[in-house]
Amino acid sequence: MTAGKSDSDTGFREFNVGFDDDGIRLDRWFKRHLPDTSYTTVAMWARTGQLRVDGARATPGDRIAAGQMLRVPPPEADKAAADPDKPKRVRERVILSDEETELAQGMVIHKDFQAFVLNKPPGLATQGGTKTTQHVDGLLDALQYDNEGRPKLVHRLDKDTSGALLVARTSRAAAFFAKAFSGRTARKVYWALVVDVPSIEDGMIELPIAKQPGTGGEKMHIDEAEGAPARTRYRVIERAGNRAAWVELQPFTGRTHQLRVHMAAIGHPIVGDGKYGGAAAFLTGGISRKMHLHARRIKVDHPDGGSIDVTAELPTHFAESLKQLGFEEKLGDDLVLDEKTAPTREQMKSRAKAHAKSVRKERKGERRGRGVVEEKKPGAKPGAPKTGGARTGAGSKFGAPRSGPRVEGAKPAGRGRPGGAGKPGPRSGPGTR
Structure with a gap:
C-alpha cells in the first residue's frame, strides 16, 4: 500500500492497493491499514457514497485488487467517529x-x-x-x-x-x-525410525483420531466411533534386521500427532516417542533417546507461480542413528514423490455405487424401451432376475471397512532392503493386510 494522499480541496485521502492486499475484502483492508476506523464508520461511509474504489461506490464486503485506488474520507471524520478512550491497536515490534x-x-x-x-x-x-x-x-x-x-x-x-x-x-x-x-495440495514428506519392521513395505493407514479423554487434549488416540478421518502412507526405505526400520511417511490429513499415533497403532512406534510407544519406543545399543521424526521435504505451489520444493537436513542425533544402523541417507531421497494419492474407501465405495447404477440403467434400457415388447426366448423362465453389476455390499471389494487398525498394501518387506529376497518380517499389528 502506498502512503495516503490528501485532496487539498476536499480532504479525502487516496490509497493505492498494494500487492499484499490483492483479493481481500475492503473491511479487512481497513483493519490492516486504518485499525482505528470501526466497521460501523466504514459502513456509514459506504451508505453515504463517501467510500470509493476506482471512483465507484463500494461496500465493506467488496473484494479489492492490487493497483486499485481507494478514496477514504479525511482523518477528521475518522477521528470524530472513533472512541477517544479506545486504545490504538498497534503491535510493537519485539526486540530480540x-x-x-x-x-x-x-x-x-x-x-x-x-x-x-x-x-x-x-x-x-x-x-x-x-x-x-x-x-x-x-x-x-x-x-x-x-x-x-x-x-x-x-x-x-x-x-x-x-x-x-x-x-x-x-x-x-x-x-x-x-x-x-x-x-491437501501441499505435500509433506517425513522420515522416521520405527521399532521392528512392518510386514508390508508400502501401506496406507486409515484410522480415525480423537483426543484421548482425561489428558486435557495433550494426547490423541484411535477412535473408530467419533474420531476424525486420518490417512497416512508409509514406505519402508531400509531395515536393520528385525530390530528397526527407516520409513518415509506422507500424511494426507493434518491431525494432531497423526504420524506418531498411526505408527504406534500398527505396532511400530517411532523411536524416541515414549508418549505413544512407552518403554518399547527406545532402542538399546547407543541409539539416541530423542524423537526420530523429521520433516524432510515440503512441496507447495507458490503464490507467484511455480512451486516451493525444499529439503531439510537431518538433525545430528537422527543422522548419527542412521549411520549406526548402517543406513545410507541417499536411499531415502531416491524415492519418487507420487503426485497422486490412492482413493479413500469412501471414494471407492462412491465410485462403485455410481458404476452399479449406470450398469443397471443400461441393462434396463436393453430389456425394454418405450412402446417395445421384448420377444421371449424359448425355455426362458418368467420373472427370472438378471445378475451383474458391481457389488457394494458386505464381502465385496468396495464393502464397508472392517473395524480395527487397517494398513493397506501389497508388498511384504523381505529381509535386507525392501524388495530383497527372504522371509517376511513380523506383522505390523492386528488387522493389517
Whole structure:
C-alpha cells in the first residue's frame, strides 16, 4: 500500500492497493491499514457514497485488487467517529537478543519475497503455551527485515519433531498457503525410525483420531466411533534386521500427532516417542533417546507461480542413528514423490455405487424401451432376475471397512532392503493386510 494522499480541496485521502492486499475484502483492508476506523464508520461511509474504489461506490464486503485506488474520507471524520478512550491497536515490534536473532536467521533454508522455509531443530516449540517461553512464533520478528508485516505461521510441527516449516512473509501468501494446506495440495514428506519392521513395505493407514479423554487434549488416540478421518502412507526405505526400520511417511490429513499415533497403532512406534510407544519406543545399543521424526521435504505451489520444493537436513542425533544402523541417507531421497494419492474407501465405495447404477440403467434400457415388447426366448423362465453389476455390499471389494487398525498394501518387506529376497518380517499389528 502506498502512503495516503490528501485532496487539498476536499480532504479525502487516496490509497493505492498494494500487492499484499490483492483479493481481500475492503473491511479487512481497513483493519490492516486504518485499525482505528470501526466497521460501523466504514459502513456509514459506504451508505453515504463517501467510500470509493476506482471512483465507484463500494461496500465493506467488496473484494479489492492490487493497483486499485481507494478514496477514504479525511482523518477528521475518522477521528470524530472513533472512541477517544479506545486504545490504538498497534503491535510493537519485539526486540530480540543477538542469540535469538542468530537462532531465527540460522534456521532459514529458503527465502523469497513471499515465504521462508525454516529447518526447525528438535526441542523448539512452534508456538507458545503453558510454560513455553521460547518458540518459533516468538522469533519471527527477527525475520521481518524491511517488510511492513510480520511473518506468519501457516502450519506447525510438534516440539520434538524437526525439519521443514513453511512461514509466509505476507498476508496474501499466508492466505494462499493456508488454502493449499486445507485443500491437501501441499505435500509433506517425513522420515522416521520405527521399532521392528512392518510386514508390508508400502501401506496406507486409515484410522480415525480423537483426543484421548482425561489428558486435557495433550494426547490423541484411535477412535473408530467419533474420531476424525486420518490417512497416512508409509514406505519402508531400509531395515536393520528385525530390530528397526527407516520409513518415509506422507500424511494426507493434518491431525494432531497423526504420524506418531498411526505408527504406534500398527505396532511400530517411532523411536524416541515414549508418549505413544512407552518403554518399547527406545532402542538399546547407543541409539539416541530423542524423537526420530523429521520433516524432510515440503512441496507447495507458490503464490507467484511455480512451486516451493525444499529439503531439510537431518538433525545430528537422527543422522548419527542412521549411520549406526548402517543406513545410507541417499536411499531415502531416491524415492519418487507420487503426485497422486490412492482413493479413500469412501471414494471407492462412491465410485462403485455410481458404476452399479449406470450398469443397471443400461441393462434396463436393453430389456425394454418405450412402446417395445421384448420377444421371449424359448425355455426362458418368467420373472427370472438378471445378475451383474458391481457389488457394494458386505464381502465385496468396495464393502464397508472392517473395524480395527487397517494398513493397506501389497508388498511384504523381505529381509535386507525392501524388495530383497527372504522371509517376511513380523506383522505390523492386528488387522493389517
